[in-house]
Amino acid sequence: MTAQQIIIIVSFFGGIIGGMGMGGGTLLIPLLTLAAGLSQHLAQAVNLIAFIPMSVVALVIHKKNGYVTFGKTVHIVVLAAIGAVGGSFLAKYSGGYILRACYGAFLIALGVFQLGKTIKTAVENKKSQNSQSKRGRLIPPSIPNS
Amino acid sequence: MNGKTKTMLVCGGSVAVGLVSGFFGGGGGMLAVPLLALSGLDQKRSHATALLVILPICIISASIYIAAGFFDGQIVLCACIGVVLGGIVGAALLNKLNPTLIGIMFALMMIGIGIKLVIV
Known part of the structure; x- marks a missing residue:
């Protein structure tokens, strides 16, 4: 398999995860470094660039549906942009291994956060389902719960 | 939480979202959503508006990375080809798969890959 094919395949996989709204490009970067052999810096740059067309399209769709709030969020956008300049220069002057190890730690933290969120949502859904079935008697009492 | 604390938290959080996204080349979206929720947006608006926060971050950070070579x-x-195609498939699959199972699977994958990146 050529390097280009590997990159297309891992990006396709990263895109699936992103399209499901889970973690976005967070898994694309390690896939690019581990499977396609890119340097940590280059993988991060690729992820940033690949995200631009996707988010433009998504933003236009959300704007049409009226979900994008401009006025109240200007200060957030501006402050985040300032932070991004600092973060990018910090990455530029960091060594590949440092950046990679920090990224690993960041990924572990996000994974734990995602795990907690998923379990919490599942428990809440189950609770509301149970209370609904009790109230509406959707499940006859004679059928045992498996 | 009073108004002043909340404003400070949102402002500090905004800078942090930018710093993290710039340093790691992504991942800011996961942090921007709760931040926007904290500043009073509902869930759908938080998700949509997070893109508005992330897009300028991506453009600025990408420019700095490109300039650095x-x-x-x-x-x-x-x-780009892979991500766009995968994104379409992912969006279409979203309602067909068990979200709990997928969520746990990806979370474990993130933790596993994270550990590998730290160790090696």
């Missing part, structure tokens, strides 16, 4: 046109093109 981290760019390969062919790789970017391949990655």
